[in-house]
Amino acid sequence: MKMVFRWFGENDDSVTLNEIKQIPGMTGVVSALQDIPVGEVWPQEKIKELKNEINQAGLELKVIESVNIHEDIKLGLKSRDKYIENYKKTLKNLAAEGIKVVCYNFMPVFDWLRSDLAQELEDGSTTMAYDESWINSTDPVKLVEEFDENSEGFSLPGWEPERLAELKGIMEQYEDISEKDLLSNLKYFLEAVMPTCEENDIKMAVHPDDPPWPIYGLPRVVTGKENLRTILEMVDNPYNGLTLCSGSLGSNPANDVPALIREFGSRVHFSHVRNLNFDGKGKFHETSHLSTDGSLDLFEIMKAYYDSGFDGYLRPDHGRMIWGEKARPGYGLYDRALGATYINGLWEAITKMDS
Known part of the structure; x- marks a missing residue:
């Protein structure tokens, strides 16, 4: 396992590379590249x-999250081939600089979705939360405006202005x-980029839909065991793999995250690990990693990774805002650093249990 930390760049992140370097095991x-328009x-x-900036701080850059997919590719428009060719050129350029994994998603229009970016918990920390009833009663345009107002002045990953x-x-x-159309368009895209991935030794890792069910009537096709299996089988190439996000998949109680890791372990190229609490049907809020x-x-999630022989890249995912920190929602330093330490502790204990 290689522990990594998401960083949005010197001008777009409240967390510095020097602070990340000080997290044990990182x-x-x-x-x-946040400033390159999609496509x-x-x-x-x-x-x-x-x-070079990252290397000079004593850290590696081996995973990119994300090279976003142009909407024309998802829609299957005639113009998609132009954007796929651009994507292939980007993959070649990334591979030339030593990048090994590209995380991406195939969610139409919206990326991840929440109803609250700063729900207060009993301990005084704040966290992101989702309430399906609030989403369904809120106009999408109004939702985007509210997200912008409540993002602490930071841009939100996956919510690029030009896309919305x-x-x-x-x-x-x-x-x-x-859903069948969207899945077919994903297959078309993957079949087109796989030769480039093979030639340049760079892997694609699709991120689950977040949350893993349809939103505003939009289809979603990366939601659970059956369609994860379909995606891997329809383009059966080791360079076509998964970003297995425990929080995204785990927000549906029907998804057994440790079982998914054990079934698809050899095709998991990147892992996001976080926790959440179910608050009822279609409702959850994010918690500490504990x-x-x-x-x-x-423990069972990390045990499944260990049993599967996972040796890929793993990052602590969304954290709460604690100790008065002001940062991009979900991406402060303190709670994610605690999460990384907790995950490393679990990994060490599991390793020693097996020795």
Whole structure:
């Protein structure tokens, strides 16, 4: 297991590389070029600059999260081939700078979704929460505006302005797109990029939908065991793999996260580990990583990774805002650093139990 930490860049993150370096067991960061519009080629020189900045801090850059997929690819429009060619050029440029894994998602229009970015918990910390009834009663445009107002002045990953500028029009384009259509468009994309991945030794790792069910009538196809298996089988190539996010998949109680890890372990190229608490049907809030603070058993999750021989990249995922920290929702320093330490402790204990 290689422990990494998500970092949004010097100008877009409240957390510094020097602070990340001080977290015990941290080997590198997961980052991206935040200023490249979706669909455009990432210049190798800019990738190199980012890598050098991270390397100079004593950390590695081996995973990119994310090279976002242009909406035309998801919709299956004729223009998709142009954007796929750009994506392949980006993959080549990333591989040339030593990148091994690209995390991406195939969620239409919206990326992850929450109803509250700062729900206060009993201990005084704040966290992100989801309430399906609130989502269903809220106009999508209003939701985007509220997210922007409550993001502590930070941009939100997966909520790039250019993707959401014409929200209503994009949503209308999906009215005739079924889950079967979306899955077919994902297959088309993966079949097109796999030769580039093989030639350049760079893996694709699809992130689960968050939450893993349809939103505003939009189809979602990365939600649980059956469609994870379908995605891996329809393009049966070791370079086509998963970002297994315990929080995204685990927000549906029907998903047995340790069992998913054991079934798909060899195709898990990247792991996000976090915890959450079920608050009722279609309702949950994120918690500390500690098993007793949430509904997911982090010991069993890490044991499943160990039993599967996992040797990929893993990062502590969303944290609460604690100790007065002001940061991008879910991505402060303190709670994620505690999460990393807790995960490392579990890993050490499991390793020694087996020796």
